[in-house]
Ligand SMILES: Nc1nc2c(ncn2[C@@H]2O[C@H](COP(=O)(O)OP(=O)(O)OP(=O)(O)O)[C@@H](O)[C@H]2O)c(=O)[nH]1
């Protein structure tokens with residue numbers, strides 16, 4: 383990788399990055415994966431990293447800050463990433479165009495050529511939020527032929543949809 387940072391991990395671990403706009407729920411998801419509880423979060427400056435074990439598969443999961451000034455540095459985490467989790471705030475219709483741009487920019491990056499992409503349609507508990515299907519259509523996921531992708535509806539506060547997400551991640555690393 384041409385990365386200036388070396389966020390690699392051991393051969394026994396699978397590297398995962400969680401990206402998405404600020405306030406999407408990335409940090410809440412990371413700690414819901416880890417503790418099965420909704421933790422209180424503050425906007426992430428830099429990143430958090432935790433190891434998550436799913437039936438003997440070890441994932442090093444990097445949760446990266448999504449504020450505008452931080453998005454330009456996402457690429458420095460791409461090296462050796464096997465799975466990209468893109469978290470979408472399903473209530474945030476206004477910024478879905480921005481998410482779409484970030485997604486397609488990521489897919490074009492050479493360091494992510496072999497990565498699989500999991501799109502999480504988060505905040506499904508909020509009335510009037512967009513469905514996973516609406517988000518898939520808006521992000522034109524069907525046009526993605528270069529990467530394996532999957533979309534999952536979830537709620538980071540209750541954890542709904544997150545066990546299924548971990549199952550999908552596990553299936554990806556077993557398949558590869
Ligand atoms: N209603 C609802 N709120 C959520 C959900 N997930 C996260 N939130 C809230 O959304 C806010 C932002 O969550 P974070 O996890 O800090 O967001 P983030 O994507 O890590 O944001 P940055 O670190 O700034 O990039 C918090 O107030 C969370 O409690 C959800 O599923 N439903």
Ligand SMILES: [Mg+2]
Nearest residue numbers: 408409425426
């Ligand atoms: Mg965060």
